[in-house]
């Protein structure tokens with residue numbers, strides 16, 4: 001058998017010369033040098049120097065079943081030999097593709113029975129965005145084209161994905177957002193809730209959706225999109241009042257409710273999907289990441305009967321698709337990934353054991369003088385750093401503060417992510433209690449370090 005490509009001595013220099021990285025300041029990165037990851041097993045990764053890390057971020061929110069799953073590699077190998085590629089365009093399909101669509105439908109809410117495949121979450125954003133407009137047009141509502149999204153949301157990096165997202169600095173690069181997308185406030189109580197209780201704030205920001213619909217005119221609005229819990233924006237867990245109010249408003253005005261399940265799908269919240277955790281059923285839902293645990297690129301859009309009915313019976317051709325939509329090898333990997341999640345009861349484990357355990361472990365940080373809030377749902381958590389607990393004051397440079405604490409943790413052998421001054425957890429769903437303790441203890445040490453080195457922050 002051929003061996004995998006391994007590190008060569010000058011890989012860092014080659015990388016600096018030839019490789020442009022996503023979301024990176026290349027000048028700074030080339031000066032600092034890239035970290036070369038060479039190997040992984042379970043919840044651990046190793047770099048080229050041989051240093052081991054606990055990956056408390058599951059790669060990039062995606063390695064739900066953990067690393068080193070031989071059965072996925074075996075299925076992929078066998079599928080490659082049997083049928084490495086075929087398309088799903090001209091009246092054809094492949095067995096893994098179709099069976100994966102069925103399997104996904106089995107796990108979603110009862111009215112989500114169809115899947116349109118993509119290769120990533122970003123592509124899934126582009127797919128549902130067109131689908132939503134096409135749906136209303138097919139019904140004769142030509143003007144229902146406007147989409148409402150949220151500030152600080154993340155829906156990917158394609159033109160539609162970045163436009164739907166609410167990251168200002170992304171919009172500034174490439175003249176975004178594209179026409180027809182509007183952003184309302186996010187349910188980020190800690191930073192933006194002022195004197196309101198979290199519950200009142202949840203209602204207030206949810207009602208911004210209603211105000212925006214009325215401002216644009218109900219006859220012009222196609223859809224509202226939101227992550228059940230904002231991920232890249234900082235694991236913003238909405239107040240308990242938020243989703244019920246959003247659900248009410250979307251139903252009242254009959255606009256499509258789109259749940260971006262790219263992170264919240266496939267067990268992360270202790271449910272198969274985030275919409276089940278928050279007890280609503282979206283009309284469309286992009287998925288990716290945990291669908292294959294990142295072993296191969298694959299994504300898609302869950303399509304409800306409401307939308308599928310129109311697409312199947314009214315639309316005719318939907319002129320949209322990707323060469324690799326429903327790629328048989330990626331689909332085979334996803335099927336095996338889902339089989340593992342089922343067989344090992346990972347959703348239940350997160351719901352009943354490791355999720356509550358993480359919540360408790362994070363809560364133990366609440367007494368730290370620099371911790372404003374520590375929240376989690378399932379195995380998705382965040383610790384908010386504050387300069388002053390009583391007033392919820394932030395450090396002067398929140399991004400630098402979070403990055404500095406993150407670097408402390410990484411040096412100590414635990415990979416976390418920082419978004420601004422929020423420290424984020426999203427470990428593989430196989431993580432054990434002792435490993436949760438290790439991750440949280442390491443973060444506590446990082447916060448202690450910050451306390452001793454906070455300067456005038």
Ligand SMILES: *Cc1c(COP(=O)(O)O)cnc(C)c1O
Nearest residue numbers: 120121122154155156231260262
């Ligand atoms: C990662 C992510 C995306 C984009 O997915 P890619 O596979 O990186 O294109 C979209 N939405 C959410 C919520 C995400 O976290």
